[in-house]
Amino acid sequence: MLKLILGNKAYSSWSMRGWLALKTSGLEFEELVVPLYDGGWDERREGDEFAPSSGKVPLLWHDDLVVWDSLAIIEYCADLTRRELFWPEDLGARAMARSMAAEMHSSFAALRRECPMNVRRDVPTPNLSRETIADINRILVLWAQARARHGSGGPFLFGAWSAADIMYAPVVTRFLTYSIPVPPFARQYMSDVLRHPHVAEWIDAAQDEPWVIEQYEGGQGTA
Known part of the structure; x- marks a missing residue:
């Protein structure tokens, strides 16, 4: 039995990556969404179930085996299934x-x-620091290089959906949330990611969550 412990779907980018990995694998799994930073968070993260990751999410249990960290979960799913699903x-x-x-x-x-x-916000482009603008430009260069060199076989970074798209899917939602201006090729790529059924399912589920984390509503945080 696979059990994936997640943070809020509205806010937790790392949880989104782990969840997309499980969905991409095609394996059946149980998911448990744990609201981050609510009244019971400190006590909950000290329990045995969270001990291997020191209270961080996502966390994947496979019977008695445990995998934490989104990239490790991607690799574990690739090992369990077919690596070409991911790379x-x-x-x-x-x-x-x-x-x-x-x-x-x-x-x-x-x-x-x-x-x-x-993923529940849609706001005007904020005033961004030079460091953040540099991050955005670096990501756009990476996307452009991947699409130009290896993207001819489909709409995603390397043509077919891959672990790279899983890792950058939360960046797509960030660019949308904060109305980040991007060139046409990136707009098309973002549109294709947002239409991917797994990404759309995640975003839809986030809309119905009852929890609100004020620090992420105000534009500060690192979810």
Whole structure:
């Protein structure tokens, strides 16, 4: 039995990545959404179920085996199923996709801080720092390079849906939420990601959540 523990779908970009990985795998799984930072959060994250990740989400239990961190969950799902569901078959494309996924995993702190994920918001473009603008420009360059070099086989970064798209899907929602201006090719890519059935399902589910985290409503945070 696979059980995925998630944070709020409205706010938790890392949870979204882990959930998209499970959906991409096609494996059946139970999901448990845990509201972040509510009155019971501190007590809940100290329980045995959260111990392996030190209280962080997402967290995947597979019987007695546990995997935490979104990128590790992607790799575990690839091991359980077929790696071509997650990574391009071409060696050069696969190397680039892995590099882009890793950069998303470790970088773009300014964008995370100034434009926290909130798929229920739609606001005018805020005044962004030079650091955040640099993050946005770097992401757009990566998207352009992937599409130009390896995207001819479909609408996503490497043609077919892949782990790279999973890692950048929450960036797509951020760009939409904060009305970030992007070139036409990026608008088309964002539209295709948002139409992906798994992404659409996640966003739809987030609209019905009862929880509100004020720090993410005001534009501050790193969800």
